[in-house]
Amino acid sequence: MKFASHLRHYLNGANLYLLFLITSCFYLLTLTLASYPFQFLPKVLPICILLVTSITMLQGRFRQLISLAIIASGCGDVFLAIQLENGFIFGLISFLVAHIIYIVSFCTQGTMSLSTMNNSLNRWRLVGVLGVIVFALIIGRHILPSTGQLFVPVCVYLAAISLMGITALVFNMSNTIVLGAFCFICSDSILAHSLFKEPFPLSSFLVMTTYYLAQFFIVKGAVSYQGSSAS
Numbered sequence: 127m128k129f130a131s132h133l134r135h136y137l138n139g140a141n142l143y144l145l146f147l148i149t150s151c152f153y154l155l156t157l158t159l160a161s162y163p164f165q166f167l168p169k170v171l172p173i174c175i176l177l178v179t180s181i182t183m184l185q186g187r188f189r190q191l192i193s194l195a196i197i198a199s200g201c202g203d204v205f206l207a208i209q210l211e212n213g214f215i216f217g218l219i220s221f222l223v224a225h226i227i228y229i230v231s232f233c234t235q236g237t238m239s240l241s242t243m244n245n246s247l248n249r250w251r252l253v254g255v256l257g258v259i260v261f262a263l264i265i266g267r268h269i270l271p272s273t274g275q276l277f278v279p280v281c282v283y284l285a286a287i288s289l290m291g292i293t294a295l296v297f298n299m300s301n302t303i304v305l306g307a308f309c310f311i312c313s314d315s316i317l318a319h320s321l322f323k324e325p326f327p328l329s330s331f332l333v334m335t336t337y338y339l340a341q342f343f344i345v346k347g348a349v350s351y352q353g354s355s356a357s
Contacts, residue, residue, distance in 0.1 A: 142179045143346070146172050150338040157330050166207035172338055173200045176345045183349045191231035192348050198224035199341065215276075218283055221314075225286040228307075228344070229293050235351075236297030251295045254304070258295070258311070262288040265315050272322040280318070287311055300351040306343030313337040 150172040156162070173196060180193045202220030205213045266284055273280045291307040293299075299307075313336035320329040 142175055142182075143342075146175045146179070146338075146342060149175060150334075150342075154331060154334055154338075157334065166204045169207050169334075170200050170203045173203060173341060176341055179345055180348070184352055188231060188235050188348060188352055191227055191234070192345065195224045195227040195231065196341065196345070198227060215279065218279055222283050222286050225283075225290045225310075228290050229286070231348075232290075232293040232297045232299050232303070236293075236299050238297060251298075254295045255292050258288055258291045261311070261315075265318065269318045269322050280322075283314075287314055300347045302343050302347030302350060304347075306340045306345075306347055309336045309340035309343060313340055 149168070153168040153172065156165075156168060177193060177196045177200065180189060180196055184192055198220050202217045202224065205217035205220055210216070262284055266281070270277060270280060270284075287310060291304075291311050294304045294307040313333050316326060316329055316336065317333045320326060320333070326332060
């Protein structure tokens with residue numbers, strides 16, 4: 127019992143966020159080493175910490191959904207990091223599942239915010255929705271002709287991650303969650319360009335930095351959003 131109480135004491139938000147920052151920075155620094163044995167372990171460790179954060183700091187259905195999305199994301203991280211036949215497809219499916227769960231969580235926990243345009247904030251969210259749609263069309267036109275046999279899976283994935291960003295806006299998720307969704311779109315766009323066109327300078331670093339930020343902002347935003355909804 128003492129151990130459990132001590133564990134709960136140390137597993138508070140500030141300590142978990144700090145641990146996430148340390149582990150994610152550590153992995154980003156190891157990217158200069160290129161591929162190395164068991165690279166998936168330090169890669170997925172920050173996501174595991176966010177899973178603990180979700181389990182300990184969220185409540186009810188929101189906790190279940192966010193935690194499931196993080197688990198699916200962690201599986202995607204592992205599939206993309208290990209040398210496995212069709213590992214990219216498995217990773218794509220894992221992240222597709224994660225986005226679908228995020229979509230469900232935003233729809234079920236949020237409230238429709240664009241029913242009226244009298245609110246200036248809602249007008250800005252509408253602009254954000256249009257921005258996501260336009261960006262998806264641009265990146266799709268840029269990437270999809272080069273995807274070959276992966277055309278359909280990449281189309282489906284592009285639609286899902288765009289819808290994830292749109293639902294965060296439309297269902298009145300906090301600005302932090304919206305920022306996380308946008309970081310996710312940015313991360314996957316850089317990754318898609320690097321895979322199907324040509325890599326950016328420091329593309330791996332940019333992909334992982336925006337990815338870690340995306341997951342962090344979504345979890346942090348979910349904790350704050352549920353706290354503000356309960357008060």
